[in-house]
Amino acid sequence: MTTHFITAEINLQETPIQLQQEIEAELQKRGEPLRWAVTRVDSDRQIAQVEAIVTVESDTEVSL
Template structure:
C-alpha cells in the first residue's frame, strides 16, 4: 500500500447537497481517500479545487 497526493476539480453547479459524494466519487477513481480538503473555489467556472491523500 502506498500513499499519493492528488489534486482534483469538482463541479459546483450540481446539487450542493451532493458535493461530498461527488468529491469522494472523484477521489475513489484514484484510490481510497484518507483525507481531503477544498483548497480553492473558482467563482467564474464554478469549480472547487480539492487536494487529497489517497492509498493504492
C-alpha cells in the same frame, strides 16, 4: 500499499451534500481517500479544487 498526494477539480453542485458525494466519488477512482480538503473555489468557472491523500495497492498505478 502506497500513499499519493493528488489534486482534482470538481464541478460545484447545488448542495453541500451533493458536492461531498461528487468529491468522494472522484477520489475513489484514484484510490482510497485518507483525507481531503477543498483548497480553492473558482466561482466564475464553478469549480472547486480539492487536494487529497489517497492510498493505492502497490501494484496499481495512479494516473494523475
